[in-house]
Amino acid sequence: MFDIFSILQNNWTLFLIGQYPHGPLGGLANTLILAALALLLAFPCGLLLALARVSPWKGLRWAATVWVYVLRGIPLLMVIFWTYFLVPLLLGHNITGFMTMLCTLVIYQSAYLCEIIRGGIQALPAGQYEASRALGFGYMRTTIWVILPQALYNTLPSLISQFISIIKETSLGYVINVQELTFAANQVNNQLLTKPFQVFLILAVIYYLLCFGLTQLAGWVERRIARKRMGSGLQTVAPDAVLAIDN
Amino acid sequence: MTHDFDLAAVLRGEYAELIVKGIETTLQLALYAWLLAMALALLLVTVRLTGNKLADRLVAAYVSYHRNVPTLVQLMMWYFGVPNLLGESTQMALANYNTEFLFSVIALGLCQAAYFCEDIRSGLRAIPGGQTEASRALGLGYIRSMRYVILPQGVRNCLPSLINHTVLLFKNTSLAMAIGVMELTYATREVENYTFRAFESYLVATVVYLVFSLLLMGGGALLARHFNKALAR
């Protein structure tokens, strides 16, 4: 049992950064880079999908809804295989496992982020929309200057939660040999062979610390937002936004 | 890579058998894991309701572990790690059984129990405190209050989350392929390997997953609407 410390001591670089510099970057570092990039790229996609789902144009609404339902109904593993198969076809050349995983996560998470952002938009009191229209703003301006700033601020805790989900989903990269943390752990296990429990315990603990820490952050942000919203009462983003447009 | 679309090629004879077997395994895996998860979740919630501080912390730790560690890693821990702890003779005995399936059910069930536990707990907490007071003030004891006033409302409250997490459980069965369980995704890859028709194989699997997911979500929505007749207005 106490081998855990010796295993960690001997293999910490593998866990942390994979085979770099003797190979590509891997391990925890790669996991974090993959997750961060995925969130960064999935966010605008999710935003556009959310806007499509609440838009007044039926065809757009319908298409976005279908996309979201399909992606939420099939396992992430299937999306990985689809991406692995389709993207090289579309691009004309093969892509690395990392890129496959990145594309998969962006596509998959766009559906979930869409629902979160849509929830944030629809949770705003109808009065916000009405007041803005009453002032003379068109649909587009209302959305950009009044609705979105508030909705996105309110969904901040959920976005952090999604980031945690993405980190956990990167572990599936193992199945297509992406050099992330789980893959690194399996490499260590294959070398040592006789201590799988200790190796996977280390793996579980690393993920736990990472995700738990982020969960605490999300909770802190949520409390901060709740305090701000309750304390400031009627104050909203709208008045400043109006002034900005007038100038 | 051929450009012609030939669905029949994938659904022929032995391939169809593989796929059907895969669906069967997926459904069995999902069902057993769900039953384990639900039973365990009810137990955990009951433990939490007793108010004992230590028990509460233990359950919270259990939930925290299963929600912060990736499901795939949990599967690996059970399949690769746990047998290692059990000693030589148990491992030999286990080798005769279908351990991949067994450990998958355990891992998925234990993981989902954490989610179900939180759903049920939130559902109960969403009931206004006045409800308990009102039913007790009428003279209904603890058990009758639970049975006629609190639990009916609790079930209505947690139904949407429970349904969502059931669909999640169903999708998570695909992870079992990583430890060799021959469920639908595994079968799909097999068929793809034999026929070289990736598009058609994946399409079949996707449709099957979609159909079941939508059935689960639709069934759940019907159930929720039936219960919420009273509360929806």
Added chain:
Amino acid sequence: MHPMIMFSNINKWYGDYHALTDITAEVKPGEVVVLCGPSGSGKSTLIRTVNRLEDIQEGQILFDGQDVSGTDANLNRLRSRVGFVFQSFNLFPHLSVLENIILAPTKLRNLKGSAAREQAMQLLDRVGLAHKAGAYPAQLSGGQQQRVAIARALAMEPPVMLFDEPTSALDPEMVGEVLSVMKGLAKDGMTMMCVTHEMNFAREVADTIWFMDAGQILQKSAPEAFFNQPSHPRAQRFIADLRAH
């Protein structure tokens, strides 16, 4: 005839906060007692001790001659004999109006369904809501919900009805319909303890007014005496503040 409710040297603390101090009082059968006083004076706490929604640390409460701090088996029986109406109505949202009313009689008294329903319809008639028997609480206005809550409490045929600020959560135009139900009950001879800010109701219906402040009953008197010539200085201030409105 013994008093319906008797408080003897009641003391209650929430942690260090002394919520009720040396309360000694009694409610006679058929008496209507109104408790009034500033917020935080302990009025709600006091009536909640009768059916043990709140517990006391010192003193004794007798209900119909029996000590309320018996064992738990008697607690449910005690509660079924005390009708309680809450400020926030607390109707059961998953049950219809009729089902709300017949729940306790059918489960606790083993009343047959048809008999229970007949009784419930009579009670609904009495509060003016017979036409809403099949409706659900969410479909009713606040005043209607509170009247159903009163009917629900009456269904167990309690000898005493306790009201905890029954109209405080209602819009002004609905207060009247609830108060008139309560006046009807008082006229029919029901023993009532009522915490309320509705002073006109108190003046019309109360037999005795208990003025409370900071956990103590400072004055017990008939309504006329209380409103026209309050003896205790804090009561005088209270009446003056009321007049200022």
